[in-house]
Amino acid sequence: MLKDYISKLRTHKEYHFGYPYNLNFDYSEYGDCLSYLINNLGDPFIPSNYSMDSRQFEVEVIKYFIDLWGFDTNSWGYVTSSGTEGNLAGILYGKCYLEKPTLYYSEDTHYSVPKAALAYSLKQVKVPSDASGEIDYEQLKSLISPKEKAVFICNLSTTFRGAYDSAEKILNICKSLGMNRDDIYIHGDAALGGMILPFLDDADVSKQILGSKYFDSVSVSGHKMPGSPMPCGVIVVQKKYIDKFENEIEYLNSKDSTLNGSRNGLAALFLYESLCGSKSGDWVDTIHTCIANTKYLCHQLQKMSIEVSMNEYSNTIVFPRPSDAFVAKWQLACLGEYAHAVIMPNHSRTAIDLFTTALLADYQRTYEDERVTLIECVA
Numbered sequence: 001m002l003k004d005y006i007s008k009l010r011t012h013k014e015y016h017f018g019y020p021y022n023l024n025f026d027y028s029e030y031g032d033c034l035s036y037l038i039n040n041l042g043d044p045f046i047p048s049n050y051s052m053d054s055r056q057f058e059v060e061v062i063k064y065f066i067d068l069w070g071f072d073t074n075s076w077g078y079v080t081s082s083g084t085e086g087n088l089a090g091i092l093y094g095k096c097y098l099e100k101p102t103l104y105y106s107e108d109t110h111y112s113v114p115k116a117a118l119a120y121s122l123k124q125v126k127v128p129s130d131a132s133g134e135i136d137y138e139q140l141k142s143l144i145s146p147k148e149k150a151v152f153i154c155n156l157s158t159t160f161r162g163a164y165d166s167a168e169k170i171l172n173i174c175k176s177l178g179m180n181r182d183d184i185y186i187h188g189d190a191a192l193g194g195m196i197l198p199f200l201d202d203a204d205v206s207k208q209i210l211g212s213k214y215f216d217s218v219s220v221s222g223h224k225m226p227g228s229p230m231p232c233g234v235i236v237v238q239k240k241y242i243d244k245f246e247n248e249i250e251y252l253n254s255k256d257s258t259l260n261g262s263r264n265g266l267a268a269l270f271l272y273e274s275l276c277g278s279k280s281g282d283w284v285d286t287i288h289t290c291i292a293n294t295k296y297l298c299h300q301l302q303k304m305s306i307e308v309s310m311n312e313y314s315n316t317i318v319f320p321r322p323s324d325a326f327v328a329k330w331q332l333a334c335l336g337e338y339a340h341a342v343i344m345p346n347h348s349r350t351a352i353d354l355f356t357t358a359l360l361a362d363y364q365r366t367y368e369d370e371r372v373t374l375i376e377c378v379a
Helices: 002-014 028-035 057-069 081-100 114-119 137-143 169-174 201-206 265-275 283-303 325-331 349-367
Strands: 075-080 102-106 123-125 150-155 184-189 216-223 233-238 247-249 254-256 316-320 333-335 337-340
Touching: 028 265, 057 075, 057 216, 057 265, 075 081, 075 201, 075 265, 075 283, 081 114, 081 184, 081 233, 102 114, 102 233, 114 123, 123 137, 123 333, 150 169, 169 184, 283 316, 283 349, 325 349
Parallel strands: 102 123, 102 150, 150 184, 184 216
Antiparallel strands: 075 233, 216 233, 247 254, 316 337, 333 337
16 A cells, blocks of 8 residues: 555656645655654743754754844744644734734735634734735725734735735835834745745845844745645744743743644754755755746746736746646646646756646647637746
């Protein structure tokens, strides 16, 4: 059974275009670590009585993102189980600090955010998005209750269209409404974009800058762009926001400000290797290659007269939904009449060509002689 399962995984890896997971990794040399329970308990910066942890690696990963995103030195964080936990933690820190805030997010926001609102009994306001998937700022302004404290979700590459919201614009709207900055908490859901924006050299990227100038917390998924054999992520937060959540845990001989408590120590090891260690490589080149290959896919589909859209600074392409058989084979994520492909480091141009050829053939079978309208592809 195990051999058949591994064979299935190997096959599915070759036909994987719909989800933003970097499959270009190999941590087989860490096999010996599977003989140990590597559990990071409590605060990453405060050792506990449980010694089979990987705290020293987790701390370096956190420092990496504090520096990468431009947070100040009085910031804190930890390795999460996923981007969802990062969102849940960020929203919880905002709730505990502000007390009874309203949660604002766009309709393109990840499903973990309304889940958090439900779990934390938060009043929530869903804001319409524009055609690109970015939050509609005029609609946001009309929906904000300026006398209420507020937690805002700022998407840094939305789940389906890869759109970016602007924390700067959100803060300017709040300022125009007379809101006090101390009554506002902004969490950046940078599940994918947190490992894209910092490596781009376009001047306009400065408008989307991360860090404590605009953000109170930011989270990223570790199994997306860095790449990991298990779901994981990182959250960075300004330390003042965890004060009301932090507790001394005698049982651990440590403090705990994390959402889950026990955390996967292997994840911290893998993230360290991919970002700080021997496998770190050149992320600037990697990200630029991903964006270039995404534009290549966009142009290939354009040449075939296939409807396609791509947001700036994004590695996501949206196109009409193909047949169910094609969706299943290529593991595409779909929303209504559309599907998307996300170009990651494991996608070569040869693989992209194979995908586009197969997609065109599927359209010809599915839509026969129908032609779809070509829309803008940002290049």
